[in-house]
Amino acid sequence: xTLALEIKGLQAWYGESHILxxxxxxxxxxEVVTLLGRNGAGRTTTLRAIMGLTGRRSGSIKIxxxxxxxxxxxxxxxxxIGYCPEERAIFSSLSAEENLMLPPTLTAGGMSVDxxxxxxxxxxxxxxxxxxxxxxxxxxMLAVARILRTGAKLLLLDEISEGLAPVIxxxxxxxxxxLKAKGYTIVMVEQNFRFAAPLADRFYVIEHGHVVAQFNxxxxxxxxxxxxxxxxx
Amino acid sequence: xxxFGIPLAAFLGQLLLGLVNGSFYAMLSLGLAVIFGLLNVIxxxxxxxxxMGAFLAWMGLQYFGISYWVMLLLAPLMIALFGMVIExxxxxxxxxxxxxxxLLLTFGITLIxxxxxxSFYGVSGQPFAVPPQLAGATDLxxxxxxxxxxxxxxxxxxxxxxxxxxxxxxxxxxxxxxGTENPRMVEAFGINVPLMVTLTYxxxxxxxxxAGVLAAPVLQVSPxxxxxxxxxxxxVVVIGGMGSILGSIVTGLALGVIEGLTKVFYPELSSxxxxxxxxxVLLVRPAGxxxxxx
Amino acid sequence: xxxxLGYTAVLLGLLIAPFALYPVLLMKILCxxxxxxxxxxxxxxxxxxxxxxxxxxxxxxxxxxxxxxxWGLPFELGILTGTLFAxxxxxxxxxxxxxxxxxxxxxxxxxxxxxLFFVFLQAPFTGGEDGLQSIPRGYLLGVIDLRNDLTMYxxxxxxxxxxFALIVRVIxxxxxxxxxxxRENEPRATSxxxxxxxxxxxxxxxxxALAGLAxxxxxxxxxxxxxxxxxxxxxxxxxxxxxxxxxxxxxxxVLGAIxxxxxxxxxxxxxxxxxxxxxxxxxxxxxxxxxxITGLIFVICVLAxxxxxxxxxxARLR
Numbered sequence: 153x154t155l156a157l158e159i160k161g162l163q164a165w166y167g168e169s170h171i172l173x174x175x176x177x178x179x180x181x182x183e184v185v186t187l188l189g190r191n192g193a194g195r196t197t198t199l200r201a202i203m204g205l206t207g208r209r210s211g212s213i214k215i216x217x218x219x220x221x222x223x224x225x226x227x228x229x230x231x232x233i234g235y236c237p238e239e240r241a242i243f244s245s246l247s248a249e250e251n252l253m254l255p256p257t258l259t260a261g262g263m264s265v266d267x268x269x270x271x272x273x274x275x276x277x278x279x280x281x282x283x284x285x286x287x288x289x290x291x292x293m294l295a296v297a298r299i300l301r302t303g304a305k306l307l308l309l310d311e312i313s314e315g316l317a318p319v320i321x322x323x324x325x326x327x328x329x330x331l332k333a334k335g336y337t338i339v340m341v342e343q344n345f346r347f348a349a350p351l352a353d354r355f356y357v358i359e360h361g362h363v364v365a366q367f368n369x370x371x372x373x374x375x376x377x378x379x380x381x382x383x384x385x
Numbered sequence: 386x387x388x389f390g391i392p393l394a395a396f397l398g399q400l401l402l403g404l405v406n407g408s409f410y411a412m413l414s415l416g417l418a419v420i421f422g423l424l425n426v427i428x429x430x431x432x433x434x435x436x437m438g439a440f441l442a443w444m445g446l447q448y449f450g451i452s453y454w455v456m457l458l459l460a461p462l463m464i465a466l467f468g469m470v471i472e473x474x475x476x477x478x479x480x481x482x483x484x485x486x487x488l489l490l491t492f493g494i495t496l497i498x499x500x501x502x503x504s505f506y507g508v509s510g511q512p513f514a515v516p517p518q519l520a521g522a523t524d525l526x527x528x529x530x531x532x533x534x535x536x537x538x539x540x541x542x543x544x545x546x547x548x549x550x551x552x553x554x555x556x557x558x559x560x561x562x563x564g565t566e567n568p569r570m571v572e573a574f575g576i577n578v579p580l581m582v583t584l585t586y587x588x589x590x591x592x593x594x595x596a597g598v599l600a601a602p603v604l605q606v607s608p609x610x611x612x613x614x615x616x617x618x619x620x621v622v623v624i625g626g627m628g629s630i631l632g633s634i635v636t637g638l639a640l641g642v643i644e645g646l647t648k649v650f651y652p653e654l655s656s657x658x659x660x661x662x663x664x665x666v667l668l669v670r671p672a673g674x675x676x677x678x679x
Numbered sequence: 680x681x682x683x684l685g686y687t688a689v690l691l692g693l694l695i696a697p698f699a700l701y702p703v704l705l706m707k708i709l710c711x712x713x714x715x716x717x718x719x720x721x722x723x724x725x726x727x728x729x730x731x732x733x734x735x736x737x738x739x740x741x742x743x744x745x746x747x748x749x750w751g752l753p754f755e756l757g758i759l760t761g762t763l764f765a766x767x768x769x770x771x772x773x774x775x776x777x778x779x780x781x782x783x784x785x786x787x788x789x790x791x792x793x794x795l796f797f798v799f800l801q802a803p804f805t806g807g808e809d810g811l812q813s814i815p816r817g818y819l820l821g822v823i824d825l826r827n828d829l830t831m832y833x834x835x836x837x838x839x840x841x842x843f844a845l846i847v848r849v850i851x852x853x854x855x856x857x858x859x860x861x862r863e864n865e866p867r868a869t870s871x872x873x874x875x876x877x878x879x880x881x882x883x884x885x886x887x888a889l890a891g892l893a894x895x896x897x898x899x900x901x902x903x904x905x906x907x908x909x910x911x912x913x914x915x916x917x918x919x920x921x922x923x924x925x926x927x928x929x930x931x932x933v934l935g936a937i938x939x940x941x942x943x944x945x946x947x948x949x950x951x952x953x954x955x956x957x958x959x960x961x962x963x964x965x966x967x968x969x970x971x972i973t974g975l976i977f978v979i980c981v982l983a984x985x986x987x988x989x990x991x992x993x994a995r996l997r
Contacts, residue, residue, distance in 0.1 A: 203573050205572075205573060224572075225572040225573055226578060226579075228573075229573060229575030237573075241567055241570040243563045243566050243570075244566065245562040245565070245566050246559055246562060250559045253559070254559055254563055254571075255575065256574065258575060302574070
């Protein structure tokens, strides 16, 4: 079966800054993969590069087997990708519901608005509030909810547990398990190892814009020392 | 009956004229604000395209016998197309650069457009007859109401309010508002933002052209009519701030009325009153009356 | 060393120029060159685009003209009055415009200059559409008769050279360095403790004063001041001169002024030649289409030639 995501020799720049050097990774259909690494390693840039949001890119990015390296951003989304950025990017000039409804439906099979409001009752309660008036946790849920609505099956999630109360983080964790069970493919960037560890099938460790290590979930216990060295300050 | 020493009928007549000018201020500053919001470009050519709208209406009638009513729809469409060509071929190369280049480019385009029209039509105005269905005036008792001027105010208000509704209350408007705030993110959702930008520019200048057609019977159709207006529009936009659609509309109308009243009571001040207000607003509330600092 | 040589060569050229070209045309070019250099101080070195510099240029022209014609002031005092007027107006307009950033700043300068345009339009002493005519040249310091074009030329040249030297001095001074810092990264300059608003204001006043000096001298040289001098098209013209020559370079504005004025003078001839060659009658009106050609040059420069002539040369020679 074709890989959901296959990246080979990816280089990416922001203007003059060369961030990604020869990035290689792959994600199979239905897998949950976590990108680990220190701050500034290039994890967020990797997700942005997939979406075409960086400056110049070169190399190969194949989504469901189709080459997308030369495509403009708005065409890439139509491959069924949902992107949830680190800064959440909730629009302040839109209400919460407008934010939720904004991304156009990409394919059939997305969650309906009713289903979403069932999963996130807070969002229904606050649907007429200005988007940025929601609490941090609510904004995070909104950011994820709106891409679930579109029918996107490949999700790129950047630090979704960041700065949230533990009870909300747990809710998010449950949500990701549910999505995984439904067959979604997820690439997560996570600082919070305890959040990522029980959810992910595989891990990549990124440093200086390329992959320095990768291992499966079942290798975790044996790799703790190596991990600490790679991620430690 | 008199108000402050001015006969009521004359006073109300000037007030109406002020509303008419205010309608043009509102529509033009609205178009300018919409374009600036999404493109981050101050479209200096707004005045020239308003003038082109008026001229197209005149040329349509003069050379092809096309009625005012048809031109009211046709001129904005033609100018929208023209504007979209400008955006696609020239403006879009400047988005990565300092905003001032957008201003300079549209300034250059203004000079070209005005220069071309001037070389064919000189600087004097061409008369444009009020369409027969709107000619004349009705007697309201306390004043004579020129029907055409009332039409201008009503038509402008309707167009402005429809624009406001579409932008603030519909899904399409949500795309525009979101795109103004974070265009890259909107692109990441799969919306063709570059196309939206082009269409928005087209819409903004269509508004200007629509105002131009409305203006044709009121003012004279002259190649200079745009450049006289555009600087005032800049002042209107600085006073109102560009963050709010309703703010632009209200500010434009209010300033038109104030200008009209000034013509009645202090005629020497009438050409500068808008700028004086701008200076005051800058001292007291730099972000503009309705502005959200960008 | 080579720079000193270059300056000397240019100076020598300027000294003998009036024997080859019309002194009045040369003086006009010198005035506009100073105007453009003054403008460049603001955009090229401080990063502030003013679209209202005509207010200073034309305003000072009117004031000096009036001072010389109606108040009978001697040449040097008349010029001084005009320059001070421009500095004062610059202080007011600058003070208001600086309250907003970026493109708003530009719009405000344009609007306030337009206000001044209307004031001059309505003020009786300017002569309205006819303009202020018959401005006397008088004597410099009571002894040098300025009615002789050649004498006037050398006086104007001296003024221009001194002003240019002043601009060069300012740019290389610590004050100039702060201005450049403000242009590069204003928040950084603020965080370093510089009162950015004050520096911007000072730069604005200086730029306005020098533009006023240029306008004052031009009024005396040509003998009249008109509404064209205070119209926003004049503001646009000085922007174009600086853009064509090279924003942020020392000689760019001077070169731009020479090119644009030469173009204005020759456009009629070029149009006639084009009409002959292509048998298109419309080209004969080209001489009156300065506006259109100006616009075309603007568009081409902004799209393809942003660094201007000197800017391109400097970039290539790196």
